[in-house]
Amino acid sequence: MIPKPVVGILGAGRFGMVVARLATNAGYPVLIAGSGDPRRIALPHDLTDVVAATAAEVAERADVVVLALPIGKYRxxxxxxxxxxxxxxxxxxxxxxxxxxxDFTDPLTSSSEVVRDHLPGSRVVKALNHMGYTDLQDEARPSGQADRKAIGIAGDDPADVDVVADFVDGLGFDPVVVGRLSDGVRLEPGTDPFGADVEAEELRLMIDSFPTSQRGRRRVAAQRATPSERADSE
Structure with missing residues (x-):
């Protein structure tokens, strides 16, 4: 059997802990880092197999790294x-x-593209952002179960998207590919999928409704505006 990739999580808050729990349950080796000394990370009693580490150790040892930080700390x-x-x-x-x-006010640029520009040597894929951590914790289901919920994925490299889709499936959710990394905007706050806890078919319909969402309308307006008008609106 091919060993599962090592998953590293940058961010030891509630969301990071939920991802750690789901990944561990799926058989992935997991490292997790907070903002300081790893000895200060309070791992729950059911996460004894998760290794608290520094951010540098996560970056060195993990095959797949999940960014679970407040976005204001992306730098x-x-x-x-x-x-x-x-x-x-x-x-x-x-x-x-x-x-x-x-850094994130340009309506023509998705937040993941800003993150990608900060990590130019990394292969960035958008996923796991639009469902709240409590829903992630409660809604994980085995593959093939009728009421299984879905997670959107956006990325530029099909092979990387496939790896993330397998990971999402392993966590207990149906992966729904949105498109390229720039299309991750369809999963951001101000869209129908953000905060949604729905099955794959409904998630696809929500993704397709992007042009009429708050975020979509802002993007359409910016596309029609002149550069000076866009600068004034940011």
């Missing part, structure tokens, strides 16, 4: 050590909680 992600790594961007720019972050 602290170590770009050099993650060169060549498959990175799953599970972060969101949600102005209601993050405040206005100038």
């Amino acid at each position: 602290t992600i170590p770009a050099g050590p993650l060169e060549g790594k498959l990175v799953i961007d599970a972060m969101n720019y949600w102005w209601q909680t993050d405040g206005i972050l100038p």
Whole structure:
């Protein structure tokens, strides 16, 4: 049997712990890092197989790295050590909680493209961002179960998207491929999929409704505007 890739998680908050739990249950070796000394990470009693590590150790030892940080800290992600790594961007720019972050205000650019530009040597795929951590924890189901929920995925390399799709399936969800990394905007706050806890068919319909969503309307308006008008609106 081919061994499963080592999963590293940058971010030891509630979301990171849920991903760690799902990945461990699926048989993945898991490393998790917070913002400081790994000895300060309080691992729940059911995560005894998860290894608390530094961000540098996660970057060095993991095959797949999940970004589970507040997006305002994306510049602290170590770009050099993650060169060549498959990175799953599970972060969101949600102005209601993050405040206005100038790096993410361009309506023509998805947040994952900004993250990709910070990690130019990494293979960035968008996934695991649109479902809340409590739903992720409660809704995982075996493959083939009728009421299984879905997770959207967006990435530029089909092989990397396939790896992430297998990972999402292993966690307990049906993968739905949205398109290229730029299409990850269809999963961001201000769209129908954001916060949705739905099956694959309904998720696809939500993704297709992007042009009429709040985020979609902003993008359409920006596409029609002149450069100076776009600058004034940001």
